[in-house]
Amino acid sequence: MLSHMDLSASLIVDRAGLDGLLGALAARGYRTIGPVVRDGAVVQRQVSSTGDLPQGWHDEQAPGHYRLHHDDDSSLFAWAVGPESPKSEFYPARSLVWRTSSTGDVVTLEQPQQESAPAALIGSRPCELAAMRVLDRVFAGGEIPDPCYRDRREGSFVVVAECGTPAATCFCTSMGTGPGVEDGYDLALTELTSPDGPRYLVRVGSARGAEVIAEMGGSPAQPADFASRDAVLENAARRIERKLDAGNVRQLLASNLEHPRWDDVASRCLACGNCTLVCPTCFCGAVSDTTTVDGAVERHRRWDTCFDLAHSLVHTGPVRATTWSRYRQWLTHKLSTWHDQFGTSGCVGCGRCIAWCPVGIDITVEVAAIAASDGAVPVHIESGGDRS
Amino acid sequence: MTENIGDLVAEHPLFSGLPTDVAELVGGCSQNVAIATGQLLLEEGEPARSLYLLRRGHVALEVHEPGRVPLVIDRIGPGQAVGWSWMFPPYRWHFDARALEPVGAISVDAECLRAKAEADPAFGYLLMKRIAAVMLDRLQATRVRLLDVYGRDVTH
Amino acid sequence: MLLTEVEPSVNPLMPATYRVVARRVETDDVVTLSLEPTSGPSLLFRPGQFNMLTAFGVGEVAISISSAPGAPGPMEQTVRDVGAVTHALCTAKVGSTVGVRGPFGTDWGVDELDDSEVVIVAGGIGLAPLRGAISYLVDKPGRTGQVYVLVGSREPDQITFPDDLERWERDGAVVKVTVDNGDAHWHGAIGVVTTLLPTISFDPARTVALVCGPEIMMRFTVRGLADLGVPLGSIRVSLERNMQCGVGWCGHCQLGPLLICRDGPVFAYSEQLERLISERER
Known part of the structure; x- marks a missing residue:
C-alpha cells in the first residue's frame, strides 16, 4: 500500500490528463461510470471523455430542494452529490437471482453469470467511498459474503474526487467521512483552481492505481500542490453547515x-x-x-x-x-x-x-x-x- | 374547589358502603388522575404501582402481538377498577390497558395500600373481600366466554 | 463443541432441489413434509435451525426443521398453511420438487445440555421447531438430566405429533399436555400452558428451558419460569420475523439491533431481549 505522502507517486495533471485516465481505463476493459447532468440532476452514467462531465455545473440543496445551475467556468467537480450513488453499481436495483429449467420432473436451477465488464467509478465522493465500505460490511463482512456483490466490488476501480463545494445538506464532517479521504481508493483527485484552468492533484492509493497513472501525463506534485489541497479541504469543511453529534x-x-x-x-x-x-x-x-x-x-x-x-x-x-x-x-x-x-x-x-x-x-x-x-x-x- | 379525595373513593362502587374511615384511609394513598385517549394506563411487564378506580371513560385491556392489531381481552368502564397485579409479587402488569376515550380515575398507590392493609388487618380483610368479589365475577364471566357459545358447531 | 458440521454453500441464495418423498397431515392446517435431495447428501443441521423452502412459482418461506439430526429417515419440515407459499407447500404432492436453502440461524444448543434438567414448553405449532431437540435429548445415551415436555394447544384435535409425545414419555420424558378448550373425550389438563409449570418439580438452578410458540405465549411462559426461579439467561426462545434471505442481507428480519436469521432464531433470554419484544411495533 503506497503512502499518500509518497510525493513521487502523486501527480498534477490538467484536463487532458483526466482524458488520458479515462482512455487508459477503457483500454483495460473497464466501463467508466461518472457524473453527467441529465434531467436537472447530476447522475451516474457511462462517460467516455471529460466532455461528458458536469463542467460549470453547481448544485444548490436544502430540505426537499435540489437545483442545478450553470456558470461559465471550467470546473468539473464543483457540485456535491446527486440522487444516485455507487450502490447501484454493486447492488443493482433489480437483478435475477436464479432461473429454473425443467425437463419432465427434473428441475434445474441456473445462476446468471456476471455479464458486464467491471466498473471504474470516476469522481465518487469521499462520503460515497465511506458508503461503499459500509456496504462491504453488510454484504461481504459476515461469514457468508454475497458473491455477486463481492465480485463486482473487487473488480471495480475507484477514482475519488474530493469535495471542494459541499452542499448545505452535507454533514460529512460530523460523520468523519469527508470532505477529504486518505485511503480506500485506487486514485484520488482534488480539483485545484488556477489562472489557466483547473488542475488535478492525483494521489495513488493502490498498486492498480499506480499502474495506470503513467498514462495520465502531467508532472510530479509539489508541496505547494499539497498545500492547495489542504486549503480546498479546509475551506470545504468550513462551509459545512449541518452537524450531527x-x-x-x-x-x-x-x-x-x-x-x-x-x-x-x-x-x-x-x-x-x-x-x-x-x-x-x-x-x-x-x-x-x-x-x-x-x-x-x-x-x-x-x-x-x-x-x-x-x-x-x-x-x-x-x-x-x-x-x-x-x-x-x-x-x-x-x-x-x-x-x-x-x-x-x-x-x-x-x-x-x-x-x-x-x-x-x-x-x-x-x-x-x-x-x-x-x-x-x-x-x-x-x-x-x-x-x- | 377541590373535592376531598376520600369522598371520591367512597363514591366508587369498589368502596361504597364501607365506613368513612376506610375511604379516608384509601384516600390517603390516592390522587385524581386523567389519561388521554389512546394512552396506556398499564403496560405489560412494567412495575404495577397503582390500582385505578375508573370514574369516567372506558379502558380496553389488551395484549399486543407482532403483526396484529392489539387483541382486546376486556373492556372496563366507570365504576369498575383496573389493575390487580399490584397485589402479589412480582408486582408487574400482565396486560396493557389503553384509554378508549378521555379517562378520569382515582389512582391508588399500591405500596401505600399494601402497607395499610398489613398494618390494619381489619381494613385489609375488608379490602380483600371487595376485591375478591370483583375477581370472582370476572372469572365466571371469562369462563362463560371461553365456551364460545356463538361459535359454529364443528362435527368431528 | 459442535454436534454436527454445517456446510456453507458458495452462493447461499441458490436453492438445492429436494423431492417430497412423504407427506403427513398433522392437523387441519399443518403438514409435515419429508424431503430428500435430488442429488448428493442431505444437509446437516442442528435442532432449532431453519431452512428457506421454495415452492417453485409461488415463493419462499422460512420453515423450521422438525426432525432430529442423525435420526433415520429423511429430513422433515413441518408447515402451517397461513399464506400462498405455505399453502403450496402443504398441498405439495409426493414426488414433487421444492427448493431448499439452509440451514440457517442459531440452534437450541442441545449438545451442551447433557447434565441439565431441560424444561421444554411448546405452544401450538411451536412444538415443531422443538421436536428435533426433544428427540435428541430423550435419545442421547448417557444424559443424566430429566426432560420435561409441556405442550399447550387450542383444542385436543390441534395437538401436533401425538405419537411422538407418547413415545417420549415411554422413553423417560415427563410429558404434560393442556388445552384451552376441552371436549367430551379430553381427560387432560385445561388451561394455558403456564399452568403446567407448578405441576412439575424441577431444580430452577440446574434447569435450562426451551420455549417456542406465539410471542404472547412465550412472554407469559418466560415470566412464569422466572417467577419459579429459573434465571433469565437459562431460558431460550425462538423468535420469528419476515425473512427473505436467511443470511443477513435483506434487512427484513430486524428486531432492533438483532437480525433474527443471524443472531437467532434461538435466543438466550435477557432483560434486553424482554424489552425488545415488549416494545410495540419494533
Whole structure:
C-alpha cells in the first residue's frame, strides 16, 4: 500500500490528463461510470471523455430542494452529490437471482453469470467511498459474503474526487467521512483552481492505481500542490453547515424509543421511501418469484424500503403498521442499531435524504430535537384529573 | 374547589358502603388522575404501582402481538377498577390497558395500600373481600366466554 | 463443541432441489413434509435451525426443521398453511420438487445440555421447531438430566405429533399436555400452558428451558419460569420475523439491533431481549 505522502507517486495533471485516465481505463476493459447532468440532476452514467462531465455545473440543496445551475467556468467537480450513488453499481436495483429449467420432473436451477465488464467509478465522493465500505460490511463482512456483490466490488476501480463545494445538506464532517479521504481508493483527485484552468492533484492509493497513472501525463506534485489541497479541504469543511453529534447519537436514539418527537416526525412523513432510495447505504432487498410464459420460474431481487408496509409482514399482518414505527425503524437503524448489526454507523453524512425528502424532513434537526429533550416521554397520566 | 379525595373513593362502587374511615384511609394513598385517549394506563411487564378506580371513560385491556392489531381481552368502564397485579409479587402488569376515550380515575398507590392493609388487618380483610368479589365475577364471566357459545358447531 | 458440521454453500441464495418423498397431515392446517435431495447428501443441521423452502412459482418461506439430526429417515419440515407459499407447500404432492436453502440461524444448543434438567414448553405449532431437540435429548445415551415436555394447544384435535409425545414419555420424558378448550373425550389438563409449570418439580438452578410458540405465549411462559426461579439467561426462545434471505442481507428480519436469521432464531433470554419484544411495533 503506497503512502499518500509518497510525493513521487502523486501527480498534477490538467484536463487532458483526466482524458488520458479515462482512455487508459477503457483500454483495460473497464466501463467508466461518472457524473453527467441529465434531467436537472447530476447522475451516474457511462462517460467516455471529460466532455461528458458536469463542467460549470453547481448544485444548490436544502430540505426537499435540489437545483442545478450553470456558470461559465471550467470546473468539473464543483457540485456535491446527486440522487444516485455507487450502490447501484454493486447492488443493482433489480437483478435475477436464479432461473429454473425443467425437463419432465427434473428441475434445474441456473445462476446468471456476471455479464458486464467491471466498473471504474470516476469522481465518487469521499462520503460515497465511506458508503461503499459500509456496504462491504453488510454484504461481504459476515461469514457468508454475497458473491455477486463481492465480485463486482473487487473488480471495480475507484477514482475519488474530493469535495471542494459541499452542499448545505452535507454533514460529512460530523460523520468523519469527508470532505477529504486518505485511503480506500485506487486514485484520488482534488480539483485545484488556477489562472489557466483547473488542475488535478492525483494521489495513488493502490498498486492498480499506480499502474495506470503513467498514462495520465502531467508532472510530479509539489508541496505547494499539497498545500492547495489542504486549503480546498479546509475551506470545504468550513462551509459545512449541518452537524450531527455522531458520538452520542447511537446511545441517544437507543434510549429514546418513546420520545414524543417520533409522533411529530410521523405526522409529516409520507412513508414514501425516497430517503431509502437515495441513501447510499440502505440495503434492504425483497425477493419475488415469477413464472415465465415458457414455464420457467425466475427469482428476482430488488431494492426494498422499510417504509413499505409489507417490509415487516408476518402472516398475521405487518409488525410496523404505522408511519411512526417505520420512521423510527429507519432512523434508529441508520444511526443506532446499525452499529450493533455491522459495527459501524449506517450514515455517511451525504445529506441526500434531506434534499430528496418531499416534505423536507432533516435528520440532523430530528436528532437535535431528541437530544434537546433527551429522556422525554409522552405524558400518559396527569394528576389533578377532572372534577366531574 | 377541590373535592376531598376520600369522598371520591367512597363514591366508587369498589368502596361504597364501607365506613368513612376506610375511604379516608384509601384516600390517603390516592390522587385524581386523567389519561388521554389512546394512552396506556398499564403496560405489560412494567412495575404495577397503582390500582385505578375508573370514574369516567372506558379502558380496553389488551395484549399486543407482532403483526396484529392489539387483541382486546376486556373492556372496563366507570365504576369498575383496573389493575390487580399490584397485589402479589412480582408486582408487574400482565396486560396493557389503553384509554378508549378521555379517562378520569382515582389512582391508588399500591405500596401505600399494601402497607395499610398489613398494618390494619381489619381494613385489609375488608379490602380483600371487595376485591375478591370483583375477581370472582370476572372469572365466571371469562369462563362463560371461553365456551364460545356463538361459535359454529364443528362435527368431528 | 459442535454436534454436527454445517456446510456453507458458495452462493447461499441458490436453492438445492429436494423431492417430497412423504407427506403427513398433522392437523387441519399443518403438514409435515419429508424431503430428500435430488442429488448428493442431505444437509446437516442442528435442532432449532431453519431452512428457506421454495415452492417453485409461488415463493419462499422460512420453515423450521422438525426432525432430529442423525435420526433415520429423511429430513422433515413441518408447515402451517397461513399464506400462498405455505399453502403450496402443504398441498405439495409426493414426488414433487421444492427448493431448499439452509440451514440457517442459531440452534437450541442441545449438545451442551447433557447434565441439565431441560424444561421444554411448546405452544401450538411451536412444538415443531422443538421436536428435533426433544428427540435428541430423550435419545442421547448417557444424559443424566430429566426432560420435561409441556405442550399447550387450542383444542385436543390441534395437538401436533401425538405419537411422538407418547413415545417420549415411554422413553423417560415427563410429558404434560393442556388445552384451552376441552371436549367430551379430553381427560387432560385445561388451561394455558403456564399452568403446567407448578405441576412439575424441577431444580430452577440446574434447569435450562426451551420455549417456542406465539410471542404472547412465550412472554407469559418466560415470566412464569422466572417467577419459579429459573434465571433469565437459562431460558431460550425462538423468535420469528419476515425473512427473505436467511443470511443477513435483506434487512427484513430486524428486531432492533438483532437480525433474527443471524443472531437467532434461538435466543438466550435477557432483560434486553424482554424489552425488545415488549416494545410495540419494533
